[in-house]
Amino acid sequence: MEPVLSLQNIGFCYGQQRALAGIDLRLMDGEILGIIGPNGSGKSTLLNLMGGLLTPTDGTVSLRGRPLSELSRPELARDVAMVAQENYFRFAFTALEVVLMGRYPRLKRLQFEGRKDIDAAMHALDVTQAADLADRPIHELSGGERQRVLIARALAQEPRVMLLDEPTSFLDLKFKREIFRLIAALSRDTGLTVALVSHDIDLAAMYCSRLVMLKQGAVYTTGLPGDVVTAEHIGAVYECPVLVDTNPATGRPRTSLV
Amino acid sequence: MISRHAHAIVTPGRVVVICMIMGAVLALTMTVALVAGTADVSFSHIIGIITGSLPHDDPLRLIVLKIRLPRIILAGIAGFSLALGGVVFQAILRNPLADPFILGVSSGSAFGAVLAIFFGLGFSFGVPVCSFAGALLTIYLVMSLGAKRMGMESSTILLTGVIINAFFTAVIMFFISVSADERLHSMLFWLYGDLSRSRIGQLGFIAPIVLAVFLWLYSLSKELNIITTGDDIAAQLGVNVGAVKKTCLVLVSLLMGLVVAFSGLIGFVGLIVPHLARMALRADHRMLIPVASLGGAIFLIAADTLARTLVSPGELPVGVVTAFMGAPFFILLLRKRGGQWSRS
Numbered sequence: 001m002e003p004v005l006s007l008q009n010i011g012f013c014y015g016q017q018r019a020l021a022g023i024d025l026r027l028m029d030g031e032i033l034g035i036i037g038p039n040g041s042g043k044s045t046l047l048n049l050m051g052g053l054l055t056p057t058d059g060t061v062s063l064r065g066r067p068l069s070e071l072s073r074p075e076l077a078r079d080v081a082m083v084a085q086e087n088y089f090r091f092a093f094t095a096l097e098v099v100l101m102g103r104y105p106r107l108k109r110l111q112f113e114g115r116k117d118i119d120a121a122m123h124a125l126d127v128t129q130a131a132d133l134a135d136r137p138i139h140e141l142s143g144g145e146r147q148r149v150l151i152a153r154a155l156a157q158e159p160r161v162m163l164l165d166e167p168t169s170f171l172d173l174k175f176k177r178e179i180f181r182l183i184a185a186l187s188r189d190t191g192l193t194v195a196l197v198s199h200d201i202d203l204a205a206m207y208c209s210r211l212v213m214l215k216q217g218a219v220y221t222t223g224l225p226g227d228v229v230t231a232e233h234i235g236a237v238y239e240c241p242v243l244v245d246t247n248p249a250t251g252r253p254r255t256s257l258v
Numbered sequence: 259m260i261s262r263h264a265h266a267i268v269t270p271g272r273v274v275v276i277c278m279i280m281g282a283v284l285a286l287t288m289t290v291a292l293v294a295g296t297a298d299v300s301f302s303h304i305i306g307i308i309t310g311s312l313p314h315d316d317p318l319r320l321i322v323l324k325i326r327l328p329r330i331i332l333a334g335i336a337g338f339s340l341a342l343g344g345v346v347f348q349a350i351l352r353n354p355l356a357d358p359f360i361l362g363v364s365s366g367s368a369f370g371a372v373l374a375i376f377f378g379l380g381f382s383f384g385v386p387v388c389s390f391a392g393a394l395l396t397i398y399l400v401m402s403l404g405a406k407r408m409g410m411e412s413s414t415i416l417l418t419g420v421i422i423n424a425f426f427t428a429v430i431m432f433f434i435s436v437s438a439d440e441r442l443h444s445m446l447f448w449l450y451g452d453l454s455r456s457r458i459g460q461l462g463f464i465a466p467i468v469l470a471v472f473l474w475l476y477s478l479s480k481e482l483n484i485i486t487t488g489d490d491i492a493a494q495l496g497v498n499v500g501a502v503k504k505t506c507l508v509l510v511s512l513l514m515g516l517v518v519a520f521s522g523l524i525g526f527v528g529l530i531v532p533h534l535a536r537m538a539l540r541a542d543h544r545m546l547i548p549v550a551s552l553g554g555a556i557f558l559i560a561a562d563t564l565a566r567t568l569v570s571p572g573e574l575p576v577g578v579v580t581a582f583m584g585a586p587f588f589i590l591l592l593r594k595r596g597g598q599w600s601r602s
Contacts, residue, residue, distance in 0.1 A: 053493055073496035084490040088352050091486050091541035096265050101484050104495045110477060112270055112544070135265055137540075157495075 003028050004064060004161055004193045005050055005080075011058035012045055019045045020217045023059070027161065032187050033195040034208030034225075038238050041214040043197040044085070044165055050195060051082045051163045063161075077105035081154035085165040087146075089139040095149045096134040099124055102156030117156075124155035127190075128182060144175030151182065162186075164196040168203065176200070180207040205229045206252045213237055229253035268542040276545065280552035284334070287556050291330045291563040296571045297321050324458075332456035332464075333562040333576070334555040336521045337531075339468050341554025343510040343517075344528025345535075345546055346475055349482040350503045351416055354536070357528035358514045361419035365426040366396025367511075367518040368449060375445050376433050381455055386519035393515030396422055397507055451524035451577030453562050464516055471509050472551060478502055479543035486541070524558065524577045526584030531557050533591070 003026035010023040020042045027033055027050070035043045048054040049061055052068045060067045063079060081102070099121040100113050107113065113121075125131045130148040133141060138149060147167060154162050167183070168176040184207045186192045198204040204211060205225035212222040215237045221228055231244045234255060247254040293299050299318055306312035312319050344357040351361075358364050370392025374385045403418045434445060481502045484492040489499050517524070535550040558576070561583065565576040 048490075051494055053490060073493075073498075077494060077496045082491065082494040084488055084494070086490060087488050088486065090352050090354055091349075092536065093483070093487070093541045094266065097267055097483075097540075097542060098487065100267065101487065101495065104480065104484060104497070107480075110480075113267070118265065118267070153491075 001028060002064065005195075006062050006065075007050065007056075007059065008062075009059040010046075010049060010056045010061065012042075012049060012054060013057045018217060020049070021058075022218055025212060025219070025222070027193060027195055030187060030191045030193055031210055032183065032208045034204035034211045035195065035197045035214065036199075036201055036204050036211055036228075037214030037220070040216075041237075042217040043214055045217075046214065047082075047163050047165050047195065047197050051080055052076050053082070074105035077157060077159075079159055080161045080163065081157040081159035083147075083150050083154050083162065083164040083167055085169065087150060089146070092137045092139065094135050095125065095130065095138055095141065095152075096121055098138050098149055099134075099152045099156050102153040105157060120158065121152070121156045124152040125149070127155060127186070128152040142175075143171050144178060147171065147175070147179055148182070151179070155186075159192075161193045161195070164194070166197055166199060169199060176203060183207065201229060201234070201255050202247075202253075205254075206247070206250050226253055229255065266540075268545045273545050273548065276539070277548050277552065280549055280556070284552055284556050284559075287559050288330055288334070291333075291559050292322055292326050294563050294567050295321075295326060296567075299326075328456045328458050328461060329453050329562070329566075330559055331461050332521060333453050333559045335461070335464055335468055336453065336517045336524060337527050337554035337556070337558025337561075338472075338551045339513045339517045339554070340524060340527040340558070341531040341535075342472060342475065342547065342551040343513050344554075345532040345543065345550045346482065346506050346510050347528070348532060349486050349543060350506050352486050353416065354533065355529065356416065358510060359523075359525060359528070360416065360423065361396070361400055362421075362423035362426060363393050363396050363400075363419075363511050363514045364518055364523055365423050365430065366399075367393035367515045368523050369426040369429050370395070370515075371448070371519060371522075372430050372433050372445060375441060375448065376437050378441070382457075382460070386516070389519035390512070390515030392426075393511045393518065396426070397511040401504070401507065447575055448522040449577075450575035451522040451580070453521050453576055454566075454573065456520065460520060464520060467516060468513065471513050472547075475506065475509055476544075476547050478506065479547050482506075482543045483541070522575070522577060524580055526580045526588075527554050527558055527561075530580075530584050530587055 005027040007023055007025040010020060012020040023046065035046055037043050045054065049056055062068065063071065068076060100117060103113055103117040103120065122131060122134065125134055128148040128151050130145065130152055133145055133149060138146065141149065168179050171179065180203055183194055187194050208225060210223065211225050211228040213220045213228050213233060220237050221233055229244060231242055234240065234242045241258050243256045243258045244253050289304065292304055293301060297318065299322055303312065303318050304322065307319050307322055347356045347358055347361065348354050367389040370388035371385050374388035379385060379388065399422055400415060400418050437445060481497045484495055484497050485499060485502060492499050531553045532550045535546055535553055539545050539549060561579045562576045565574045565579045568574060
């Protein structure tokens with residue numbers, strides 16, 4: 001099977017500072033890939049390379065066999081959507097207006113959004129169960145509602161791949177669960193391919209079909225959650241002793257600090 | 259189910275309708291401004307001038323056409339530009355309280371102008387050129403010091419602007435302190451906004467530039483919308499964030515250089531007007547840019563009419579009037595809205 005996104009021998013430097021080296025990674029159709037690792041291990045950098053926001057210093061990232069460097073930004077944005085970690089809502093856009101921004105790569109230079117775009121945006125809001133928020137100002141929404149709207153914006157791009165950077169940071173337990181369930185449902189129902197960065201090992205292990213664990217800018221290990229999340233791996237990568245057992249409700253690995 | 263009810267989003271039709279309403283208010287304001295003043299001009303005179311029934315050498319006709327009309331048009335263009343610059347700066351800096359004053363562009367161009375007045379250069383050529391050079395110098399400094407990285411992080415730019423602003427203000431004070439008495443009055447008066455020097459010839463020069471800059475900035479309004487929600491997401495959606503921001507900075511500097519050169523420092527227009535426009539029409543720049551610009555024109559024509567009638571036959575600098583109106587307005591707003599600036 002041909003991967004949707006493939007990274008071959010990727011390296012990346014911020015100036016003199018090497019952030020990633022020798023990354024080989026394939027994102028397969030319909031999977032949910034969780035990128036985990038300690039602070040500064042290069043998770044967000046890796047995600048930004050996959051989304052074409054950064055250009056690798058070495059190696060190539062390809063979307064269905066075509067190097068990202070050969071694709072225009074709008075072309076890429078029609079296939080790959082991102083939900084960024086940093087969002088600003090200082091101005092009173094409605095949720096619908098924010099979602100309509102996702103139509104930008106499909107519009108001509110000075111074109112206004114038409115019926116088709118509004119339908120696509122409303123459909124996206126529907127899928128993320130945020131349709132009743134459409135006319136609410138975005139800055140009045142709660143953290144969880146806002147994250148739904150941002151995922152809807154990414155969906156309005158009608159992408160095949162969605163990249164999410166820490167989609168549940170700043171959210172409380174209930175919203176964390178809701179957002180991960182939403183992502184899992186999207187992947188299951190629409191075949192959307194997902195890669196996400198997460199600080200929360202347990203949640204990532206629970207909802208992702210595969211994990212990749214980074215250590216100091218390199219892949220430490222990758223595989224099924226049960227194979228990646230072990231006391232030995234986490235001890236070595238996070239430099240922190242943990243106890244790993246199996247969550248009886250999900251059958252997925254569960255970590256506890258010791 | 260996809261809901262089918264009409265959503266409050268911006269469409270070309272809505273933009274045109276609102277702009278036509280604003281245009282009508284602008285025309286009304288201009289008419290009132292033409293009638294108001296020390297010389298007793300009535301509406302029937304204005305109609306007489308328009309229809310040509312008033313004799314060509316009538317002194318009132320000269321007052322209206324040679325003195326009041328150019329001044330009103332200049333006030334309109336200056337207000338239009340200030341509000342336009344305000345809206346755009348607020349968007350790229352993601353700060354509803356940013357305006358060209360905060361980035362130091364206005365004081366930079368005022369520095370150029372004060373220098374020109376100090377050395378006795380004329381108001382028709384020397385002052386505008388120096389003032390525009392001052393604006394460009396400032397934006398170059400802000401961009402090379404504060405925005406070295408392509409990302410152009412907003413807080414760095416803002417901080418650099420504040421520092422440059424403080425510096426140029428000090429330099430201006432220096433020149434005022436050491437300048438000869440006979441130039442002091444014209445320097446000070448100009449510094450607080452002076453629309454009385456306007457000539458028809460200048461307007462023919464400024465208007466096309468302002469119009470071109472407006473159209474260019476308007477063509478970027480969709481990009482500005484997305485940039486206000488974050489640079490990364492904008493880049494991911496295909497917006498060339500660095501290029502859009504740089505284009506905006508340079509175009510707004512050009513605008514500010516022009517406005518300061520021909521009308522001095524006029525504060526608060528770039529803050530109040532975009533703010534009111536956002537309160538009434540929310541955040542979409544495809545609506546906001548034209549509406550705030552027209553609103554700026556209306557506001558400054560009204561303020562200048564007050565400036566030349568309040569202490570008639572004397573005259574106030576229009577910047578004093580806008581500040582008198584602007585500062586209390588902002589304090590009220592701040593109290594009423596508890597510091598929440600972006601509510602619809």
